[in-house]
Amino acid sequence: MGNNYKIIFRIEIDTFFDARGNLSLQKMERLVMVCTNLRNAGFQVLIVSSGAIMLGTAKMGLSEPPTELIAKQAIAAIGQTDLIRYYQTFFDSFDQTVAQVLVTRDVLTIPVRNKNARMTLNKLLEKGIIPIINENDSVSTDDIILDDNYPLTLIVAQLVKPHAIITKSYEEDRFSLIVRNNPEIMDVAEEDLFQLAHRIKSAEGIANEINFDCKTRKPLNPSLSGSKNVMAEVPMISGFPQVFKFSKFCYNVTK
Amino acid sequence: MLLNNYWNKIKSSKTIVVKVGTSTLSYPNGKLNFQRIDKLAGALAGLQKKGKNIILVSSGAIAVGSGKMGLSSKPTDIAEKQALAAVGQADLMKVYQKLFESRSQLVAQVLLTRDIVTVSERRNNASNTLDALMQMDVIPLINENDTVATDEIVFGDNDTLSAYVASLVKADLLILMSDIDGLYSADPKVDPAATIIPLITELNGKLEKTAKGSNNNFGTGGMITKISAARVCREAGIPVSITNGENPEIVNEIIAGKPTGTLFYWSKKIAGTQTV
Numbered sequence: 001m002g003n004n005y006k007i008i009f010r011i012e013i014d015t016f017f018d019a020r021g022n023l024s025l026q027k028m029e030r031l032v033m034v035c036t037n038l039r040n041a042g043f044q045v046l047i048v049s050s051g052a053i054m055l056g057t058a059k060m061g062l063s064e065p066p067t068e069l070i071a072k073q074a075i076a077a078i079g080q081t082d083l084i085r086y087y088q089t090f091f092d093s094f095d096q097t098v099a100q101v102l103v104t105r106d107v108l109t110i111p112v113r114n115k116n117a118r119m120t121l122n123k124l125l126e127k128g129i130i131p132i133i134n135e136n137d138s139v140s141t142d143d144i145i146l147d148d149n150y151p152l153t154l155i156v157a158q159l160v161k162p163h164a165i166i167t168k169s170y171e172e173d174r175f176s177l178i179v180r181n182n183p184e185i186m187d188v189a190e191e192d193l194f195q196l197a198h199r200i201k202s203a204e205g206i207a208n209e210i211n212f213d214c215k216t217r218k219p220l221n222p223s224l225s226g227s228k229n230v231m232a233e234v235p236m237i238s239g240f241p242q243v244f245k246f247s248k249f250c251y252n253v254t255k
Numbered sequence: 256m257l258l259n260n261y262w263n264k265i266k267s268s269k270t271i272v273v274k275v276g277t278s279t280l281s282y283p284n285g286k287l288n289f290q291r292i293d294k295l296a297g298a299l300a301g302l303q304k305k306g307k308n309i310i311l312v313s314s315g316a317i318a319v320g321s322g323k324m325g326l327s328s329k330p331t332d333i334a335e336k337q338a339l340a341a342v343g344q345a346d347l348m349k350v351y352q353k354l355f356e357s358r359s360q361l362v363a364q365v366l367l368t369r370d371i372v373t374v375s376e377r378r379n380n381a382s383n384t385l386d387a388l389m390q391m392d393v394i395p396l397i398n399e400n401d402t403v404a405t406d407e408i409v410f411g412d413n414d415t416l417s418a419y420v421a422s423l424v425k426a427d428l429l430i431l432m433s434d435i436d437g438l439y440s441a442d443p444k445v446d447p448a449a450t451i452i453p454l455i456t457e458l459n460g461k462l463e464k465t466a467k468g469s470n471n472n473f474g475t476g477g478m479i480t481k482i483s484a485a486r487v488c489r490e491a492g493i494p495v496s497i498t499n500g501e502n503p504e505i506v507n508e509i510i511a512g513k514p515t516g517t518l519f520y521w522s523k524k525i526a527g528t529q530t531v
Binding site: 056059060070071073074077078080081082084085088089097098099100101102103104107113116117119120122123124127129131132136138139140 | 320323324333334335337338341342344345346348349351352361362363364365366367368371377380381383384386387388391393395396400402403
């Protein structure tokens with residue numbers, strides 16, 4: 001059913017926090033179940049997850065994350081152990097093996113790193129393991145300030161060439177889905193994720209026909225972009241929009 | 256100077272890097288030896304409570320990954336090794352975290368690559384993070400970031416990495432836990448007259464020849480990498496203790512200044528040189 005299609009699941013940890021600001025393990029477990037279910041359906045699944053800083057902040061009893069870079073890096077090193085432990089514990093309960101992969105931005109620029117990262121990720125996928133990827137914050141200063149893991153998601157996309165990127169939304173059981181070469185964000189319900197293979201397949205059919213106006217960055221054929229299309233104006237990287245702002249404050253943008 | 260006098264100086268060590276190898280942490284089938292890791296965590300948490308700054312450099316990710324995936328032998332393919340390291344590192348951290356936190360000791364994971372030696376930005380970031388963690392009374396757990404670094408994994412033993420980490424944090428002592436009691440004068444399996452060298456104050460060719468000739472019989476890590484680690488520490492003037500990790504609580508005796516295994520103690524810091 002999944003045809004070995006590759007999917008990146010992008011998770012921002014604050015989607016797991018409840019209204020009172022507490023981490024909801026139920027929400028996290030639910031998502032782990034969805035990922036495992038997609039894996040069981042034959043998709044290859046990778047997770048790009050933030051959360052190290054937030055969990056480290058909670059662990060150290062701080063009311064909010066430090067702003068200073070060095071303190072942030074230290075907090076990230078503390079929180080990453082919790083983050084991976086939660087994921088691992090939940091995935092174990094669904095009999096799904098996971099692996100931790102920490103990358104720095106130079107995986108794109110240093111050839112040997114690039115090759116190693118690609119080889120490792122593909123080997124993990126081949127074995128049916130779900131890699132859980134985060135930035136190696138303790139040695140890298142690149143994106144730690146941004147508090148946004150979409151840039152990292154695109155780095156991973158350039159390494160593994162996924163067919164789709166799924167982002168967990170703040171709304172219960174809703175996800176946003178971007179299929180490669182199809183500059184449309186689809187707001188889908190959990191059960192619709194399993195129509196993914198069909199969507200990918202139909203997108204593949206039209207992928208080559210999409211031509212962008214190099215000035216306006218809009219598709220030349222407007223019929224390909226529905227009313228939900230909000231990403232057509234932005235440049236693409238590896239078939240995915242270069243920018244994807246998605247926060248609880250502008251969630252409705254995709255509707 | 257008497258052996259005891261050298262060991263007396265070890266007592267005042269404040270920042271201590273401890274390196275444990277796969278053979279200490281796991282059974283030959285790759286499954287973890289929980290009792291031993293528990294003792295290690297207990298001893299290190301205890302030292303931290305006494306005001307020491309402990310940094311743990313731990314191998315074992317590939318062995319744990321192999322055990323988890325049910326492989327009976329160690330993989331030889333590099334991509335396979337890296338994949339298993341990514342699986343095993345997550346497991347290993349979970350175990351460490353559990354055992355340290357049961358003693359109210361926080362830990363943090365720091366994965367490093369060799370560029371902490373060569374790239375100044377990486378070096379500064381790593382050094383800043385480690386310093387900040389020590390100030391927060393958190394024990395950093397360090398391993399190589401195998402996923403992106405093949406050069407290390409092939410030559411890789413964490414002996415050298417731990418020596419660079421010791422230089423980076425200006426440690427007062429590096430403890431290398433191995434599966435033998437110390438550095439022998441000859442291969443003890445071949446030469447029954449072989450004895451442990453209790454003190455080494457300078458590196459010379461003879462020592463390296465002894466280590467090289469007996470590499471395969473001297474435990475899994477081999478003595479060559481221990482000598483390389485000692486060379487890095489020599490430039491930074493950091494003493495190195497080689498000891499058997501069979502009973503990890505031996506770190507308490509080392510810190511108490513009780514002569515144990517082999518001690519490298521440099522007569523003077525080499526002026527003008529800096530390793531990291």
